[in-house]
Amino acid sequence: MHAMFKEIKSLIAFLTIIPVGMDSECLTDAADYMSLFPLVGAFIGLLAGIFAWLLLTILDALIVGILTLGFILLITGLHHTDGLLDFGDGIMYQGSPEKKIEIMHDQQTGAGGLALGLVAILTTAFCIAQLSQNFIVQSLIVCEASAKLAMVLMAWVGRSAHEGMNTYFVNAMHGKHRYIRLVAALFIAFSIALLLLHIAGFTAIIAGLVAALVIVGISNRHFRGVTGDVFGAGNEFARLSSLIAILVVVRWL
Numbered sequence: 001m002h003a004m005f006k007e008i009k010s011l012i013a014f015l016t017i018i019p020v021g022m023d024s025e026c027l028t029d030a031a032d033y034m035s036l037f038p039l040v041g042a043f044i045g046l047l048a049g050i051f052a053w054l055l056l057t058i059l060d061a062l063i064v065g066i067l068t069l070g071f072i073l074l075i076t077g078l079h080h081t082d083g084l085l086d087f088g089d090g091i092m093y094q095g096s097p098e099k100k101i102e103i104m105h106d107q108q109t110g111a112g113g114l115a116l117g118l119v120a121i122l123t124t125a126f127c128i129a130q131l132s133q134n135f136i137v138q139s140l141i142v143c144e145a146s147a148k149l150a151m152v153l154m155a156w157v158g159r160s161a162h163e164g165m166n167t168y169f170v171n172a173m174h175g176k177h178r179y180i181r182l183v184a185a186l187f188i189a190f191s192i193a194l195l196l197l198h199i200a201g202f203t204a205i206i207a208g209l210v211a212a213l214v215i216v217g218i219s220n221r222h223f224r225g226v227t228g229d230v231f232g233a234g235n236e237f238a239r240l241s242s243l244i245a246i247l248v249v250v251r252w253l
Contacts, residue, residue, distance in 0.1 A: 006029070007029050007032070007033045007036070008033075008036070008040075009021060010025065010026045010029035010030050010033070011029070011030050011033060011036055011037070011039075011040045012040055012043070013026050014026055014027065014029075014030040015030075015037070015040050015041075015044070015076065015148070016040070016044060016075050016076055016077065017074070017075060017076070017077040018075070027165065027168055028168060030168075030169075031168035031169045031171070031172040032172055034151075034152055034155060034169055034172055034173060034181065034185070035152060035181040035182070035184040035185040035188075036184075036185075036188070037148035037149065037151060037152050037185060038145040038146075038148045038149045038152070038185055038188045038189040038192065039145075039188055040148060041144040041145040041146070041147055041148030041149070041189075042141045042142075042144060042145040042192050044072065044075060044076065044144045045140040045141035045142065045143060045144030045145060046137070046140075046141050047071075047075060048068055048071055048072045048075070048140045048144065049136055049137030049138070049139070049140040049141055050137060051067075051068060051071050052064055052067075052068040052071075052128065052131075052136050052137070052140065053133060053136055053137050055067060055068070056133045056136065057133075061129045061130070062126075062129045064128070064129060065125045065126060065127070065128035065129025065130075065131075066125045066129070068125075068128050068140070069121065069124055069125040069128055072140075072144070079232060080147075080231075080232035080233075080235040080236050081117065081121070081232070081236060082229075082232060083228060083229035083230070083231060083232015083233050083235070083236075084113075084116065084117050084120060084229075084232055084233045084236045084237075085109050085113035085114070085116070085117045086104040086105070086106075086109075086113060086229040086232075087104065087113070087116070087215075087219075087229050087230055087232070087233035088110075088112040088113035088114070088115065088116030088117060088233075089103050089104060089106070089109065089110040089112045089113040090103055090104040090112075090222060090223065090229070091112065091218060091222050092110065092111065092112025092113075093110075093112070097161070097222065097223050097224045100222055100223055101161060101162055101223055101227060104227065104229050120236055120237065120240055123240060124236070124239060124240045124243060127240065127243035127244060127247060128140070128243065130247055131243075131246070131247070132250075135197065135250075138196040138197050138201075139197065139204075139243070139246050141192065141196060142192060142193045142196055142197055142201045142204050142205070142242065142246070143204060143208075143239050143242040143243050143246070144239065145188070145189045145192050145193065145205075146189060146193070146204055146205050146207070146208030146209075146238050146239065146241075146242040147208060147235045147236070147238045147239040147242070148189075148235070149185055149186070149188075149189040149205065149208060149209070149212075149238070150208045150209065150211060150212035150215075150234045150235060150237075150238030151169075151212070151231045151234055151235055151238075152173065152181075152182065152185040153182070153185075153209055153212045153213070154212050154215065154216050154226055154230065154231055154234045155169040155170050155172070155173040155174075155226070155231070156173040156174070156178065156181075156182050157213070157216055158170060158216050158219070158220075158225060158226035158230075159220075159224075159225040159226065160225050160226065160227075161219070161223040161224055161225030161226055161227050161230075162225070162227065164227060164228055165228045166226055166227050166228045166230070166231060169231070170226065189205050190202065190205055193205045197246065199249060199253075200245070200246045200249040200250055200253070201246075203245045203246070203248075203249050204242035204243075204245045204246050204249075205242070206245070207238075207241040207242050207244065207245035208238035208239070208241055208242045209238075210241065211234065211237045211238045211240075211241035212234045212237075212238055214237075215230060215233055215234040215237055216230075216234070
């Protein structure tokens with residue numbers, strides 16, 4: 001029990017800025033227990049959902065959408081958003097895969113990253129603003145679980161484009177019990193989604209998985225594999241895809 005508590009703490013420390021304490025084994029623990037990513041995502045979504053629900057009692061929906069996304073980005077330390085911006089710069093640069101990866105590691109944000117980030121962030125905020133107070137908490141829990149599941153799938157199907165932080169996760173998801181790890185992550189995410197939002201939740205998870213596979217496909221073409229920045233981009237696009245899926249299903253129903 002103590003060991004499992006340590007791994008959960010490492011996952012929270014890795015995926016958020018919540019001060020639970022980070023030790024030297026945090027990265028390897030997070031990689032080894034990557035299948036639990038959706039569980040931490042659900043926790044992040046719960047915090048964001050409560051934040052949004054409270055704000056909706058006093059503020060306009062559009063303002064709540066913007067502030068709630070800001071809350072999510074803040075609590076996750078902007079790590080995934082930074083990856084999204086770098087990913088945009090990388091795919092827009094005309095050059096070799098090695099040079100594209102070098103561009104992604106550049107501290108400066110170019111036009112590609114700025115444009116991609118702006119569209120993704122604005123659309124996500126507007127989608128959150130469209131969520132009813134009756135199901136905004138459930139929706140954000142599902143979307144954050146979906147975003148984290150997307151990274152698990154990307155590590156499972158992708159190959160490492162270069163040695164770096166991504167290598168820990170790719171190796172972990174390609175190692176022993178790789179199928180069990182994936183099934184565990186899928187089970188957690190789909191259970192949460194079906195319990196909270198039924199068919200809308202199921203559709204949201206599927207949309208997030210499709211987004212993850214699309215990002216991996218783009219990354220393979222441009223970088224010959226995945227990187228930490230690609231994981232970040234996948235997280236952001238999976239969240240957005242899940243939000244859109246929920247809104248479409250709710251409107252259709």
